[in-house]
Amino acid sequence: MPTVAENPTTFLAKSLASERIHSGYVISGLGDAPRTAALDFARGIVCGGPTQGPRPCGACDSCRRSATGAQPIALDGREKNKAPAYRHVCDHSNLFWVELGSTGTRVTVWQIRALQKALRRPSPTSGHRVAVIADADWLNEYAQNALLRLIEEPPPATSFILAVNAISSLLPTLRSRCIRVPLPAPPHRNFRGPDEPDSVRSIVARLDGIQALGMPELLVWAEEYRGKRDVTVGQVNELLTVSCEWLRERILHAVGQGHSSVQDELDAYRTVLRCRRELIRRNTNCQMTAERGLFAIRSAVHS
Ligand SMILES: [Zn+2]
Incomplete structure (x- = not known):
């Protein structure tokens, strides 16, 4: 079709x-x-x-x-x-x-x-x-x-x-x-906008500082999504959705600045998308999915 x-x-x-x-x-x-x-x-x-x-x-x-x-x-x-x-x-x-x-x-x-x-x-x-x-x-x-x-x-x-x-x-x-x-895409959502809920703005602020985080801090972050799946699945979905937008913004910015190597960010973007899909489709563990997504982002922004 x-x-x-x-x-x-x-x-x-x-x-x-x-x-x-x-x-x-x-x-x-x-x-x-x-x-x-x-x-x-x-x-x-x-x-x-x-x-x-x-x-x-x-x-x-x-x-x-x-x-x-x-x-x-x-x-x-x-x-x-x-x-x-x-x-x-x-x-x-x-x-x-x-x-x-x-x-x-x-x-x-x-x-x-x-x-x-x-x-x-x-x-x-x-x-x-x-x-x-x-x-x-x-x-x-x-x-x-x-x-x-x-x-x-x-x-x-x-x-x-x-x-x-x-x-x-x-x-x-x-x-x-x-x-x-x-359907055509609506105007790009600005996750940094004042109308966004606190939970979204807090994720954006933490992603902005992810470069300074080591593996122990990332594990602690992911641990916040431990608990009843009914509750945490929505939170991890939000984390991954905001992360996708955050990476997208970063990729567009890098391309706009004339940087040609955005491969690491693109790989992270795909990993986060896949995590999100598997969270939904395959019922994956919330904490582990958050961990995978955060590690992928962290390794893409090492430099
Ligand atoms: Zn009618």
């Missing part, structure tokens, strides 16, 4: 107007933009308004039923808790929504199987059905493979929209089955 070359908004609008809807889409981009675009596209697919007008039209019965507003129910990725594995978008029976459970660290295969079971049941109403996987970055490999099989052989008139921050989080086999819609 191709990556869309034209403007993503135009592409999605044209797909809705032509009613040629594929079984799988991956919408990628930063922050909440892919989730918002996926929800909009899903509502557009089930919209009953005129084909030529904008979709979702906002006025038809389907749009009214899928208009978000109330606090959605929390999901859970753990079967034993008997919490919902997926939910509907508002009370729209043809719109399904899967996301990270409220206390979970991944979107689980149990959630995908529960979705599959629901989609195998006949719809109480006619029309297209759409399932949004809102935190597709957080699908583990089992869940990705289950989803792949579902997209390969979808129930009739059913589409899947995956919203991701980094398309590289997805297995190549899953990516290749979907139409890829990359």
Whole structure:
């Protein structure tokens, strides 16, 4: 399946107007933009308004039923808790929504199987059905493979929209089955800005001084991420995300100054990205992942 070359908004609008809807889409981009675009596209697919007008039209019965507003129910990725594995978008029976459970660290295969079971049941109403996987970055490999099989052989008139921050989080086999819609990057986020939370600014300040740190200090730093994974996974994810931006800034600055050798920083950048992906996809140990990331950065900035 191709990556869309034209403007993503135009592409999605044209797909809705032509009613040629594929079984799988991956919408990628930063922050909440892919989730918002996926929800909009899903509502557009089930919209009953005129084909030529904008979709979702906002006025038809389907749009009214899928208009978000109330606090959605929390999901859970753990079967034993008997919490919902997926939910509907508002009370729209043809719109399904899967996301990270409220206390979970991944979107689980149990959630995908529960979705599959629901989609195998006949719809109480006619029309297209759409399932949004809102935190597709957080699908583990089992869940990705289950989803792949579902997209390969979808129930009739059913589409899947995956919203991701980094398309590289997805297995190549899953990516290749979907139409890829990359959203344009928003203006560069300034991690040194006054609006950033204290936690982010503190990471930036510590990275600025990483050159002076030896291995014992780095180990102590990583040790801060020891403890309950539910709590630390978000913190390590933040550390690695800020580190990527910090390295990016450094690389761009070096290139701007005419330095040609940024290989060490590039290697560190890739290592940190990989750490982040494995933290999410493979459930790696938080403290050890932080350690790996910090060591990679420290060794890149030795000179
Ligand atoms: Zn509508």
